[in-house]
Amino acid sequence: MPQLTISDGAHYPVVVVGGGQAGLATSWQLTARGLDHVVLEAHRVGSEWRNRRWDSFCLVTPNWQCRLPGFPYDGADPDGFMVRDEIVAYLENYASSYDVPLVEGVRATGLEECAQGYRVSTDHGVLTADQVVLATGPYQRPRVPRMAERLPSTLTQLHSSQYRNPEQLPAGHVLVVGTGQSGSQIAEDLHLAGRKVHLVTGSAPRVARFYRGKDVVAWLDEMGYYAKGIDEFDDVDSVRFRVNHYVTGRDGGRDIDLRKFATEGMRLYGRLIDIAGERLRFAPNLRANLDHADAVCEGIKDSIDAYIDLLGIEAPEQARYRPVWEPEIEEESLTLDGITSVVWSTGFRRDDSWIRVPVFDGRGYPTHHRGVTARPGLYFIGLPWQHTWGSGRFGGVADDAAYLADQIAARRMQTGVRWIAGLPRATKTVA
Template structure:
């Protein structure tokens, strides 16, 4: 990199904020394009994977789908699912493979516009760049409802980023709030450890881990679902808000859904709607929510069967055995929290950009709810980009494979921006 010493404001063409899979993918693309840049990482490479994952966590997608620009899975278990530690090693090796210019232990404090791009202030000095890529992902802050502050004081409260294993969870029954991947996996692990668990769920996306002998991600890739682009869907806002898939990565490739949790003794109730006099209140729409999830799953499996028949695959695949309809009671509408010891808030995350200058930049690029205004990662400010958000440019944007292809697209746009700005100056 061509820039001044650390004691003064250093210069580069592009500052990438975040050294996880998104930031490294962008760095590889910029390196290939010969663009001078730096990656600023508050901790170490893959910091969230190192410090904010529970002990048993594995990727939801199979190893063969961990493709990044210029890098892919090279192990002997392509159909397996990496542990968090294996993801860290995978990304560390990726960083080393092209000498990514990462500055570890650097916290970004402010990004503000200037005459030729942006000033990026950190706790280790400042940078001046013609473009900035925000690659910190979608999981900055675990989301909790406002009424979480009104929970009885004896309850331990944990976010998925804080949960590690059942041993750390306070004694007593556990209320897990959230019926997507994190909530189901944590509820399942607690139940397997002999804990009494109540799972509160609202809208969710139910899928079998495998169907007709193939992983569900293989089917979604083969059918082109993972490649669906952000400018091709009817309701992009809803597509970006969809819950993560009810899946778990495990050596035995088991299906994890509300039925399997119920079989393990987990009590399934509706969405947590509020609190009153020390009692949790649950929505009465559980049966309808589950019926809708079953319907959507059935439509996808129908589509798979039709594809298999049209392409002459029936003889090669196992029989089309369908998962049973979700069996829920749905009559439990409240619970006395005095018998509970802990609540796990698996209620999603909110991206956060505290470094955006509150006067000159944030008002121009954030909407009323604090979300970035962008077109497929191109933010509403020249030279500002975001990478690593759900359905940023394609349905697979949340996976390593998808974020890599998003990075390729955005790097092309970014290089064009640099060329145009150079021509304007010239």
């Protein structure tokens, strides 16, 4: 794949920071409109998928939802779920499918406004740009609670982004903290490998994999859920910061039922609230967490039933879920006897400290409308629920990229910006 190098002091009409799916989708749309730009990627294309996902990782949405602009999935298994290495290959092939002006191995370290528009500092020099698109994603710094410091130094502690496989961990029981998508799937991975798992639950909801003859994702797509803009919801913040539903695409796709794991020997607990020496304490909310996850799952089925009835669709009937296990007594404490490792599946936090432009709210979240900030020529892409459910995913980022490319083109016309001649530009080399 042709590569680019950059020169210190170069000026670009548009700089895109981040070469993941959001940055590449933006580049494709800019290229389609004839807009000159450069894409800066700190590592390699697909590095987030390559370096922060475990060995058995796979998508939780069907392959047909991989719809990057100009490059929809066209493999032999549209209803399957690509595994980690296939996802990396999909992105690498996408980057090779068009003349992407990509510079790999260049990290942006600072962004501020200047007379030319924006100054982008990197570990390879300083660039300026008329407009900048930030495609750095939401999963930047692993979040581990400070209480982890209280655990004995003899325990192996990993964040979910560092977990690869059960053999990576020492023999003994494993404590997994968190039941979002990563925590639930890692707990299953360990459980299937025969490891004794202690799983600390949270408030994440779950969703069925299949219902009434189709993948639930296919039903929701047909119902228009994924095309619904965030502005159509009554409480934008509650939607934007919603925890993802847990489910898996492993082995062709199936539900993740924590209650079933419990019948097979996995130990479940409520929220972790304290660590004191060799003892962990939990909130008495395990039953509430399980009931909430099931209620959300069944509520989604209710909406599918209503859709089927409204349109008179012929679909097979399916019995509803019945809980296979109930916690008789909620354990509120646990000693570390037998536990040798901890996997913290506690999410990520943003790190925008390098962005020295006033576009953040009191929580440090970028303020924007569909990725367009209040600072002229500065944009975000790839944020969860930036506009729709699919904004941060393979399924919806194309629409966001097209919208931003239109905004970028319109601003160029409004401001009368022309390519600046005589300034050093990127030059092509062969990787």
